[in-house]
Amino acid sequence: MNKKTRLVLGQVFFWLLITLIFIYLMFPFYWATVSALKTEQELIQTPTSYFPKELSLQNFAAVFRNDSFLRGLLNSTIVALSVTVLSLLIGSFAGYALGKMRFRGKSPSMYLILAMTMFPQIAVLAGLYAVIRTLNLPAIPSMILSYMIFTLPFTVWVLTAFFKGLPVSLLQAAQVDGADMMQTFWQILLPLTAPALVTTGLLAFIQAWNEYLFALTFTSIEPTARTVPVAMALFSGEIARQEPVGEIMAAAIVVTIPLVVLVLIFQNRIVDGLTAGAVKG
Amino acid sequence: MKKILFSLAMVLALGTVALAQTVTVAAGAVGQELELIKAAAQRYMDANPGVTVNVLETPDLATDRLGLYLQFFEAQSSEIDVYQIDVIWPGDLAEHLVDLYQFPGFAEAAQEHFPAIVENNTVDGQLLAIPWFTDAGLLYYRTDLLEKYGFDGPPATWDELEDMAMTIQEGERATNPDFWGYVWQGNSYEGLTCDGIEWVASNNGGSIISPDGVITINNPNAIEIIDQAASWVGTISPGGVTGFGEEDARNLWQSGNSAFMRNWPYAFSLGNSEGSAVAGLFDVAPLPAGKGSPAACLGGWQLAVSKYSENPDVAADVALFLASYDEQKIRAIQGSLNPTIMALYEDPDVLEAAPFFGSLYDVFTGAQPRPSTVTAPNYAQVSRAFFTAVHDVLTGQQDAETAMALLELDLEAITGFPTGAP
């Protein structure tokens, strides 16, 4: 009886906790949705209403009418995807070396890579802009290249940690079978850490997707290359100083949903990883 | 063969450069405003077939826009020829801009614009930017509520405003617990410098730093009016007003929850738009005065030509065209953007589209500039010191006497100017 009560209480507590966290994480998104669905008049009403009295799709319509926003979606996808793939590739090479090999200067290499991203973005912007101008690159490659400044240290460090955690026996077994180092990498290491790669990639993707300051500067003279955050910063009312709160909220939702869908697609991989990822030690 | 092709390509490339000149204008990103300037650019191109005018939108947020411009100037980029700059920037950006007086037409044009703005845009006798549209702080008031509570007209002094706001607020609270007397911009940002300079100037307290470089802010009149403004917080204005920008004030006002508002002219057409709770129920007046006469902070945007432009003469011509009488007239009628050319305030077409232009002519001509040109290149620091000090008073962290004494020391350290009476 006592044990049973404790079990039930534990269950209740568990679900309560999940519910609370769920509300905390989801509420602002709910509020953005509600605000986007209100008419402008209802939006500025005091006290505010918890649910829209009349649904208005005006804000969403305005977002989809905005060409630069739609174009931004495409640009952002290209940029973020390229950055992610490159960072994962380069990062997993480095992670393999740093996590599984023995060589001199390992610690300095780790810290040097981390040091890339230890300055605030605003501090390196002027220098980076000078580099980009010297290389004379168009906006999209510029963004892809410069975003590595923050995605690469992240992928390198995370993958190093994951690779290091893999049991040695597996790699030794491969070596005994006659595989060289690179074969071990492609055939053993990468498949085994696939869930970790997906997670790391997803986090890096979103970091690149959300970047604003570099994008604003590099696309300033190439409006067709603008990414979503820049397009949204250029979102404005009909008149200077007017802030179209409803439209900004609507745009935020339109941008977030594809990402969540992306996660749902990749989720199978993560779930697979959870079950299969329990590596035989 | 290859060589011939190459030289052919070179000739073609050079030929196109010589034929078509491109001028890029960095302008606002705002919906209707952007449409207007794109149409204007098209009109210029129709009249001048050899020239291509590109319009580049830049962020509406002033710090983002300035940051972007500075990156271009730092890189001495020739990509942008004409910049839309804030009224407080000409002094700071002086070394990157060309003197417009060297191009034909500007000397005459400068005579037509408001002298205060032309003076603001002039550094060492050089005209660095041509005024494009102007802005000034206004008092918005609810005509229906004034009538309901038996007031004849808008308040002429801050004391009157306080009384009226209090009376109306107490009356309206019976039915609307969220009603406030007066809303304005109290956040710690450039907007508070505008509100603050209006209070101080209207109470004969000077303009923080005088145009000839004397720090005047630490005087009894300034202290008195800033203390008075602090007393509004939580009484006739919401406690949160110390976090308000223009839009926060307008949101409260436009939903019918405030009797008075200090704001820029942009709120006029929005307030009268469809669905607005105050449409047709309000009017604008000059801001109230203290001991002196009313003061309105000068805002607005100018067009300047970059020193790094490859075609400064064509760029200057584009700027002159955009700021001309006809173009400003179109902008005034279609976008209620306040012209900087005096004669337009008597133009019947303009007055029909925006009636308050006529009645507020004095407000626009007499608008109070911020001390940006005299303190260049340190205006941003000066303004930050001022609005931080005022914000401290508004939030009750300091009284105005202490805050202004400290501010004076800060301003001395920033500018090196002497102190004196206004």
Place this chain on the structure above:
Amino acid sequence: MAQTQRQTALTTTKPRAMSELARREERTALWLLLPSFVIILLIAIYPLGQVFYSSFTSARFASSEPTRFIGFENYRNLLSMTIRQLPPKLDEQGNPVITDGERQYETWVRILPRQPRRYSSVNEFNFFGRRYVLGATNAEFITAIWDTVVFSVVSVVLETIFGLIIALTLATKFIGRGVMRAAMLVPWAIITVVSARIWEWILAPTRLGFMNTFLSDIGIGDGNIGFFTNSSLQLPSMITMDVWKTTPFMALLLLAGLATIPKELYEAAEVDGASKIRQFFSVTLPLLAPTLAVALIFRTLDALRVFDVFQVVLGSQRYSMASFAQDMLIANRDVGLSSAASVVIFVLIFAFAIFYIRVLGVDSE
């Protein structure tokens, strides 16, 4: 345990053979690191070097003024501090002035030095019945350092706790786990600049905002709580926003870390009769340590560099170190001072990174 097995893989034990193999391994490792170094060389060296260099100069942004080398002057202007005692305020008879039962002190203006650098007050405090003032040449930056560190430590601790709870929850099976996992990502996926605006809208200082309406409906406050203007609510509001935004990052990373822990270890612990809680401390936590260390490093790094939320929501009211650096650069054009502030951020991040690596025992060697 797997921890102790973490030796490098591809070496044998014989010294002779090792040196040949080891040399080959070293070469391979360097080839593998090459792309990373090329990227660093291409895009990071120059901007990074420039920040360090500028911090020792009088450089101004977008200015033709000649740049001078000024040594540590920027750092002195940024970091100089002093503590002075404030004498009690005396009336004409020389008696201490007491108002409302509290002794009054002279203001700091006359006490703090003005030459060669002007100090202003960061904070006043009592110590053994005496009143002291902490003065700094750049009180705003000293306050910003303190605020940013408090912000970072509190946010990262909360994010770690929440992230761990979520990760452990999502690692168990329950209905709706898939939805929960996707939903969890939403805060991290919303564009930062916009998420700050959403929170601004929720926490508006009148009943226009959700929070004030909700709180006044349930009888808390008068509907006019200034979450961003009341100085004691500013940091808690910032922390609420940051924890919301980045808990998913923590959770997802830790979830991936959990996935790499071999199931057999739990089975073995089960056989030994270890309770769930014991299993957590003896199996989960040690094996999660490397992932946790990396997650902590990157979260702390981001928190110490925090910029968007402070700039969008607080503007010039209160600075984070990075929003201070931005203001110095864009508004004041002071590249030197701004760079010095960035170097301070750099040093702090480095200190935290080393701290985590030492404490969690996951040194790379």
